[in-house]
Amino acid sequence: MKKDIRISCSRENLKVVRDFVNDYLATYNLSELQLNQIILAVDEVVANLIIHANGEDESRSLCLSINFVNHAVDISIEDSSPISYRPSTFREPDMNEHVRLGKKGGVGMALVNRIMDSVEFTTSGTYNVCRLHKRVS
Amino acid sequence: MKITQQATDTSLTLNLDGELDASSSVILDTELSKSEVLDYQKILIDCQRLNYISSAGLGVFISHLQRLQDANVKLIFYNMQEKVHNVFEILGLDSLMTIVPTQAEAVAI
Numbered sequence: 001m002k003k004d005i006r007i008s009c010s011r012e013n014l015k016v017v018r019d020f021v022n023d024y025l026a027t028y029n030l031s032e033l034q035l036n037q038i039i040l041a042v043d044e045v046v047a048n049l050i051i052h053a054n055g056e057d058e059s060r061s062l063c064l065s066i067n068f069v070n071h072a073v074d075i076s077i078e079d080s081s082p083i084s085y086r087p088s089t090f091r092e093p094d095m096n097e098h099v100r101l102g103k104k105g106g107v108g109m110a111l112v113n114r115i116m117d118s119v120e121f122t123t124s125g126t127y128n129v130c131r132l133h134k135r136v137s
Numbered sequence: 138m139k140i141t142q143q144a145t146d147t148s149l150t151l152n153l154d155g156e157l158d159a160s161s162s163v164i165l166d167t168e169l170s171k172s173e174v175l176d177y178q179k180i181l182i183d184c185q186r187l188n189y190i191s192s193a194g195l196g197v198f199i200s201h202l203q204r205l206q207d208a209n210v211k212l213i214f215y216n217m218q219e220k221v222h223n224v225f226e227i228l229g230l231d232s233l234m235t236i237v238p239t240q241a242e243a244v245a246i
Contacts, residue, residue, distance in 0.1 A: 011160035018156075018189070036189070036220040037227075043191050047159040095199075095229050104166075104200040107228055108192035114227050 002067040007046075009054040009061065009079075017046050017064060024066050025073070034136055038073055041115045044108040045077055045130050053081035053128070075132040084123040085130070138164050148179040148244070154186040157194025165194065169201045175208040181243050185216035190224050198234065211235065215243040 005020045007013040021039050030038070046062065054060045062079035093107050112132070113119055120131040138161035139154040151168060155161065174180060182198075198212070205212050214236040217225075225231045237243050 011158075014158050014160055014191075015156065018158075032220050033223050036223065039189075040191060040224060043158060047191065047193065051159060093228075095233055098199050099202050099233060102200045102203050104196040105192070107195065107199075111192055111224070111227055 002065055004063060004065045006061050006063045008058045009050045009056055010058045011047070011050060011056065013050070014043055014047055018043055020064070021066060021075075025068065028068050028136070030136055037115045038075075038134060038136075041112045041132055041134075042075055042077070044112050045132065048085065048108060049077065049079050049081065049128075049130075053079060053083045053085065071137070072133060072135045077130045077132075079128050080126045081128060082126050084128045085121050087119070087121055138162075140164060140168055142168075144177070147177060148181055149174065149177045150181040150183055152183040152186070156189035157187065157197075158189065158191045159193040162191075162193040162197050166197045166200075169197060175205070175210055177210060179211045179213055179243075179246070180205065181240075182212070182214045183216050183240065184214055184218065184221060187218065187221055190221050195224065195228065195230060199230070202234065211246065213237065213243045213246055215240050 003024050005017065007016055018039050021042050025035055025038065049062055050056060062077060065076045067074045090109055093110050098106065116132045116134045118133040122129050138157060141152045143150045157165060202212060212235065214234065215238065217236055222231065222236065225234065225236065235246065
């Protein structure tokens with residue numbers, strides 16, 4: 001059964017999104033680690049969209065849909081920011097370098113890419129969709 | 138996220154209670170940014186009640202680790218839940234940071 005949630009672009013809503021994903025997946029008997037990983041991947045994408053793409057403008061919103069079918073989780077996150085993420089710009093982080101430079105950010109998409117089986121970003125005008133897919137055991 | 142503290146002459150313990158995400162991690166960053174943190178030999182992070190961490194929470198620890206090491210202050214995590222430890226593992230941070238199972242082991246380092 002597919003479910004949707006729409007939130008305004010505020011960091012306060014990250015918890016709302018995590019609780020939504022947790023509640024939806026609660027009936028599918030995922031391991032605690034798998035459940036936490038999927039919640040984390042969603043949280044990272046949503047945080048990037050709220051903070052970087054939409055500048056924490058609470059008049060803007062994004063819509064998240066989640067569906068569990070055939071032992072796989074599919075999530076889509078839609079927004080209408082004029083700034084869209086380009087996966088081609090992704091570079092694997094060097095954690096020693098991050099520590100040496102004292103970098104605070106730049107590891108969220110690495111987490112998403114390592115957790116999920118597929119990560120897609122598509123843009124049509126100002127309509128952006130991120131699709132996350134993960135098979136679960 | 139709630140943070141409570143206990144200090145001895147040589148160590149400062151931060152007890153993390155709640156979830157560390159892009160919204161709440163600023164509280165932790167404020168605590169670790171204080172200059173008096175560098176007066177201790179060890180900063181102990183009690184993770185027993187830390188239920189969740191995202192890259193923003195990890196980023197706070199990453200951003201302070203070198204500063205602490207340069208001041209000869211050890212950063213030690215203990216009582217970490219498996220699902221939180223797993224997030225450190227995914228990025229390989231478990232080999233760059235000191236994470237031990239118990240408070241006794243953290244104190245003994």
